[in-house]
Every structure is written in C-alpha cells, then in structure tokens.
Amino acid sequence: MQLEEVAFLLTDVMYVSALLGREAEIPINTSLIYKVTLLAVRDSRSLGVLTALDCISLGSQKRECGNFHFEREEYESAMRSYKRALSILEIPAPATLSPEEDAELCEHRIKCLNNLAGAQMKLQLLEEAVVSCDAILMMDQDNVKALYKKGKLLSETGSLDEAISILKRALKLEPTTKAIHAELSKLVRRQKGEPGTSRPKGKPKSKALLKLGDDLKPLLPAKRQSTRKWIMPWIAILGAIITVVASVIAAMSLTEES
Incomplete structure (x- = not known):
C-alpha cells in the first residue's frame, strides 16, 4: 500500500470470532471486512534495543492476548501468544539491567511460564509443561503454582x-x-x-461444543451419520411388523368369540 491508500481487508474467522464468537458483538463463525487507510509508515524498532520497560509492556500485551484465547479454550493460540511474550521478555541482557528491572522481568517471565504450562496441560503436552514448570522453579523454587502443576x-x-x-x-x-x-x-x-x-477416561466437552449443541450435527463424521440413517428404517419396519402381528391376533380373537 501507498500512503493514504485505502484497502478492504477480509479477515479469517479464526482471527475475529473463532468458534464461540464474541457475545453480542460478533456472531459465531463470522468474518469481518475492515476498511483500512494507510496514514503513516515507519521502521519497526529492533527488539534488541528495547528497554526493560518496553519489553514488559509489549510482553504483557502478548500475555493478555494469550489469556483471552485461554478463556475461550483456544489453547494452541494461547500457547503461541505466551511463547511470543516470553521471547520478548528474555531479550535484554541481564548485565544492562538494574536489580529492580531484572526482578520485574523475572516476575513477568514467571507469569508467562505458568500460563504456558496451563495451556500445555490442556493440550496434553505433559513433557513440555514439566519443562515450563522447571524453568519457573529455577527462578523461584518456592513458586506454589509451578509446584502444584508439576505435581499434577x-x-x-x-x-x-x-x-x-x-x-x-x-x-x-x-x-x-x-x-x-x-x-x-x-x-x-x-x-x-x-x-x-x-484417572477418569476421556475428557469433558469444551464450552464451544456445549454452546453450539445441535449446530454441530452437520459436522459429525459421515460414519456416525450413515449409521443413524441405516438404523431408522429398520425401526420403522419393526414397528410395522409389530402392528401387523397385533392386528392378526386381534382378528383371531374376534373370530373365536363369534
């Protein structure tokens, strides 16, 4: 695009509403069209020259994005956001930081790692989740959340x-x-x-499945649908046979009485 050029951007569902939508704002499985005007162009800042405060601010944004996906049970997207946040929070060299800045960055890394471990557990990535918990305990050996997750x-x-x-x-x-x-x-x-x-077998249905309910029936595997179609005619045939037999028995009874 050139400066002041206008473009229309059609978004994919996964970037806007995903499976659950966004309450009253955006219905389920909806794409949006954005009208975008390019107002300015500037070079992106190199992550290597960000200050500790910049890293904390940008890392927190990515972590909040991960929390948004986690609450919607979009655990893979959440995991990607947490990993991105960690990559930002680990940029500054410890030698250039004050003790206070180093402690604050460490605190934010621990929050990201705890959230990352939670997403990995939801995805049954058990070994990766243990690694995340161990990384926390290397920074804070008495972190109760990490100890609890690792125990589980x-x-x-x-x-x-x-x-x-x-x-x-x-x-x-x-x-x-x-x-x-x-x-x-x-x-x-x-x-x-x-x-x-x-340990219980299987796993509970997600919020998305519970919310959509019957709307998911068209998405069921063909095998399940065809099995149901095969069973229904036989039920009807069996009902008809029972009706005929009952009619015959009733007729025989009337004949004997007469």
Whole structure:
C-alpha cells in the first residue's frame, strides 16, 4: 500500500470470532471486512534495543492476548501468544539491567511460564509443561503454582512418589489452598490402591461444543451419520411388523368369540 491508500481487508474467522464468537458483538463463525487507510509508515524498532520497560509492556500485551484465547479454550493460540511474550521478555541482557528491572522481568517471565504450562496441560503436552514448570522453579523454587502443576503432571505420568513429595512441599508453603489438599489426598489414595481413584477416561466437552449443541450435527463424521440413517428404517419396519402381528391376533380373537 501507498500512503493514504485505502484497502478492504477480509479477515479469517479464526482471527475475529473463532468458534464461540464474541457475545453480542460478533456472531459465531463470522468474518469481518475492515476498511483500512494507510496514514503513516515507519521502521519497526529492533527488539534488541528495547528497554526493560518496553519489553514488559509489549510482553504483557502478548500475555493478555494469550489469556483471552485461554478463556475461550483456544489453547494452541494461547500457547503461541505466551511463547511470543516470553521471547520478548528474555531479550535484554541481564548485565544492562538494574536489580529492580531484572526482578520485574523475572516476575513477568514467571507469569508467562505458568500460563504456558496451563495451556500445555490442556493440550496434553505433559513433557513440555514439566519443562515450563522447571524453568519457573529455577527462578523461584518456592513458586506454589509451578509446584502444584508439576505435581499434577508427575501424577499423570505415574510418578506418584515424586508428585506427592512436590505437592507436600507446595502445601507447606500454602497450607490453606484447597486444590493442593484435594490433589494430594487423591494421590495418597491412589498410592494405597483404594478403589475409585483411577484417572477418569476421556475428557469433558469444551464450552464451544456445549454452546453450539445441535449446530454441530452437520459436522459429525459421515460414519456416525450413515449409521443413524441405516438404523431408522429398520425401526420403522419393526414397528410395522409389530402392528401387523397385533392386528392378526386381534382378528383371531374376534373370530373365536363369534
């Protein structure tokens, strides 16, 4: 585009409304057309020369974008945003930072890594999530969120003893957190082999599936649809046979009475 040139930009659904839409503003699965006017052109700033404050501001924007996707259960998009935020927050060289700036950047990295681990857990990327938790614990060995997540991840992979040890450590740091109590109690029961403590099979339907309901029927696999079409005629035939038999029996009964 040239300066002051006007263009119309047709957006893809995934960049605007995705599966759930945006409440009353944008309906489900809707694209938009933007009218764009190019008002100015400037060179982009090199990430390598950003100040710590710039990195924190830009990284926070990317993290908030990830949080938006996470709340909508768009976990892959959320994960990409968190990774982008981390790449920005890790740019400044520690030697050029004051202790206060370094501590603030570290705090924001920890927030991003915790959110990233949450998205990875939702996507069943267990090994990657453990790496994210370990990166947090290298910066803050007493980070309760990372300890709790790592304990859950280790329990998923069958490392019950290590998971219980880590959860006990988290509980010692935050003895009033109910989620840690519940997870630790569940693992102790599993370790003892008590019934009813095995991991549930399958996963619950997402908000998107629950919200769309019958609207998803056209998207069902062909096999499921064809099976239903095959069953329905046989039900009708069976109903007709039952009706005929009942009529015959009724007729025979009337004949005997007469």
